[in-house]
Amino acid sequence: MNQDKFIFCLEAVPDIETETTTEILQNLEQLALVTGIDSIYKTCDTIEGLEESLGVLLYEDHNFKNYEIIYLVMTGEENNICLNNYYYSLEEIAEIFEGKMKGKIIHFANAKPLDLTNDEAQYFLDVTGARAISGYGEVSNQLTSIQLDKVFFGLCQEEDDLVEIVEALHEKHYTVCKMLDFRMYY
Template identity: 70%
Template structure:
């Protein structure tokens, strides 16, 4: 592999004015120290904040091409996210990201269920230009994916460009957790 793959993490929080360190920040710091994977972390509490953060990354960060994983840690229901008590469907998110995610992997933490049929997944990939979308079919809240499986997923992807091989290896090494959380990949 020629270059590192960085992570851009957007976490949905109730209020961005409350400045506190979340478990996600701690896990990203551990990933940086233990695995040498760099990341940018931002919070948002509205859809406008999500869009603004994305635009800053796209148009002002000259290293955007290095951020291959867009990591969304946001609550919600099946196939939607919730920001500031408003629910946004994945179709709305796809339109927000329209054409901006070329070659990226958009990964959702298990705070929401990702359960797409083939048509929905293809629509999301076609509209965004993303290489893949991944997440979990279970929002089993006793285990936060950001502290376990997500770390393993990011580490394995750092070592291998073939996303299907990464998922196969993830299942081999962490089968019980992958099954419990129902890890999913659409590509």
């Protein structure tokens, strides 16, 4: 396992001034303890907060090249995210990330469905330089994707081939992959 790859998690919260330990943060801490996969966890409540967090990551974190996965935990709809009751399209997000995500996997938790046309996905990948964008077609209040996300992150550490990662994820957890409708665009 390559220990030099990290996860950057940005979770949307109602108010960043209110400190809470979310399920996502607890699971990322557990992932680090069990597998050694380290992560940076930040919260945001506005689009400016999202931009600022990514700016700090890009320009001040000397390990940025080692962040393989940008993990976004945000509500929204098929082709947008919601921050502080405002919706931003993935095209707008792509422009914020313009050329800055070379080789990264942008992964969305199932807090929002990810349902892109081939053209929308290709635009996002072309503009951002990302290697892939992944997430889930189904949002479930009863079943969060965090457990499957942790398996996915582990597979990304072990394997570079995106097709093999998706196949292995489906082999190990076919039922949950189908129930949450795991998707990857690359």
